[in-house]
Amino acid sequence: MRRPTLTFHGVGTPPRPLSPGEEGVWLSQSEFESALDAVLAESPVRLTFDDGNASDTAIALPALVRRGLTATFFIVTDRLDEPGFAAAADVPRLIAAGMDVGTHGNAHLDWRTLSVSVLRNEILTSRARLAALTQRTVDAASCPFGSYDRRVLKVLRECRFQRVYTSDGGWSAPTSWLQRRTTVTPTMTHTDVIELVTRPPTATEQTVLAVKQLAKKIR
Numbered sequence: 001m002r003r004p005t006l007t008f009h010g011v012g013t014p015p016r017p018l019s020p021g022e023e024g025v026w027l028s029q030s031e032f033e034s035a036l037d038a039v040l041a042e043s044p045v046r047l048t049f050d051d052g053n054a055s056d057t058a059i060a061l062p063a064l065v066r067r068g069l070t071a072t073f074f075i076v077t078d079r080l081d082e083p084g085f086a087a088a089a090d091v092p093r094l095i096a097a098g099m100d101v102g103t104h105g106n107a108h109l110d111w112r113t114l115s116v117s118v119l120r121n122e123i124l125t126s127r128a129r130l131a132a133l134t135q136r137t138v139d140a141a142s143c144p145f146g147s148y149d150r151r152v153l154k155v156l157r158e159c160r161f162q163r164v165y166t167s168d169g170g171w172s173a174p175t176s177w178l179q180r181r182t183t184v185t186p187t188m189t190h191t192d193v194i195e196l197v198t199r200p201p202t203a204t205e206q207t208v209l210a211v212k213q214l215a216k217k218i219r
């Protein structure tokens, strides 16, 4: 049975100048809490956070814990301890609170633009750092900018990642290696988020999503 996965980025007053495109995915605390309340009743929803912002532990973690929710946090490891981003010491705190972590790369690069050796280094060094911080196996990755192609997926498979998260929209089976996600944006209302997590794509929508994803997988 397919289920939805939502992606969040930074939350609250931005503590640093935002990169191009970040304004479109950065939520106020009330927008974030409203989205969490929309998913509260829908247990099959999976929650993820990209980029390793300082708000992951400052705002998101307590809001999740209050609601009995868990999430996977995809960390950009070179940014740990940088101003506005999570501290390295925050990573074991996430695990201790029942959350999971995965890699979003060392430096938030577009993985399609990297040579195979640089890409392998980008994800393996990051994974090793997270494994050392968490004292556990790290086997999930999310693609920066949602960008991937056949070569990126081949490297991720060779590196034995168990789940790879995209930004392709739609729902995925829990057993699917490639997990579709939908980013929650400031323009979405509480009702929009409820619809995202309660209304599965129709057969026609599912076909369109599958064709789009296939085009990325084989390019």
Ligand SMILES: [Zn+2]
Pocket: 050, 051, 104, 108, 143, 144, 145
């Ligand atoms: Zn990102």
